Amino acid sequence: MHIIEVFTKGKHSEAANEDGWIVTNDFAAVIDGSTSKVEFRIGNKSKGQFATETIREAISHLPSNISMSEALLYLTEALASAVPDLLHKEAAYRLTCSAVIFSKQRKELWFIGDCQSRFCGITHTHPKLIDTLLTQIRCDIVKYALKKGYSTNELLKNDIGRNFIFNELREQCHFQNDTNPANIFRYPVLDGTPIPPELVSVVSVSDAKQLILASDGYPRLFDTLQESEDYLERVLSQDPLCIHENPATKCLIEGNSSFDDRTFLRLSINDSTL
Template sequence: MSFVIEESFVKGKSLTGLCEDGWVATPDYVVVIDGATSKSDYRIDGITTGRKAMEIISDEVQRLPSGISASEFVNIINERIIRYYKTNHILDLVEQFPETRLTASVAVYCHSRNEVWLIGDCQCKIGECCFKNNKKIDSILSELRSFVLCSALRDGSSIKELQKRDIGREFIYPMLKRQYLWQNNLDDNSEYRYIVLDGFPVDYALIRIIPVGDRSIVLATDGYFDLYGTLQETEQALCHQIETDPLCIGMGCDKNNKSTKGVLPGNCSFDDRTYVRISCF
């Protein structure tokens, strides 16, 4: 069996800033990468930590041996990130301040194992079945942000005013920074902990491993609320969502489509996005 990439697309939310999403393919892997939105002002040569994480992972994937397991994949990527911290003398910094870590989520198709791995909050569609790996803390904070903004709209604020100053995002921002307490947390089994690639040890049980039983696979970042069988359908759904609910608080066609951030003035979406469709034969 072999595979081909039928469609691929990457687009940043901003027309000016560097996109923190990306994807890379080798004969055995297709990897979609979502560099995490930075919660600090820390930059590396002017580049956000999410962008740097995406670049490092993209480079390392091209060196991966064929047929490794999901846990081996995590170990190899994390070792590369740790080497970067040490080489650039920032290991003490990232240990003390987790918000400065190079952090990313990935969706991986491993051809030789016929599996998709979700590490962090990327997503996939296999045949007609969609799989998400959302963090519970994001769901809670998205609801809270939605409540704050819906209340402001009811009090007379306009959508455009709230796009310019997202008081819902401001309200949840301290808690967004506090979520790092649960990032790759190995100390307990709290429902709030979550897995990412940031160079530090992970709980392998939090990797979502999905056997591929269909010839059609879509890998994507969480810049899409919903995935469809083609890029055109997926983009059309996102555009409709943004047109009807630019604040991303569940005012559009799907009340469940809420986010911790909305579409800022001048931006084309609420987040960077990547879509890759694969056919196996």
């Protein structure tokens, strides 16, 4: 397993980047720390950064032949023990991140949340239903504001669409790792609470020679970093409010380089292809 190309960039600054990645002899992963919905930091780090760093360190200690369900327990305990007091606060305070993890021994991808992957010409994404609904609401609000005379620049400075859905973005944290199968809005994340294994997608990569892992900061994945970056640049130029080509729960805020942090990792997972 060898790195072909890797890139990570924070939407606002490198110091504030909540994405991360790791490649070991047996595992590769991209990790996406969740944007905090509450004012809370751990030292000089955001909750998302702290969660990403905790999981990255924990992955480096995973046994090579560990199963998905065993890995979930190990990574969950790593977060739970990092700042135990947060588990007793409301869900929005938990250390939270998503991840896509490749197990070399098992030739499997484990999708915990909304990170993505691409191999053999197919992109695998796992969007949350609640995000899809809130995205639509935000986009409708922004479109309405434009019709009422708001300029694009005004909305890039003050995203009233995101302001409108912000309380719901915070409240959706209660759906994290919900064990109730009747809850259509539940979704898996790493947050120190038990993850229902049935919520984690497992995809075989036994036929793949190359593998791309990425956070959801890329609206569309291509087979190379340059193609993925070029598409992102075009989309941000044409749709900075993120309401048409790249509908999202947030826009390209003035002064930022993108609508979200982003990480792209391309690997050769078959040494004979080098």
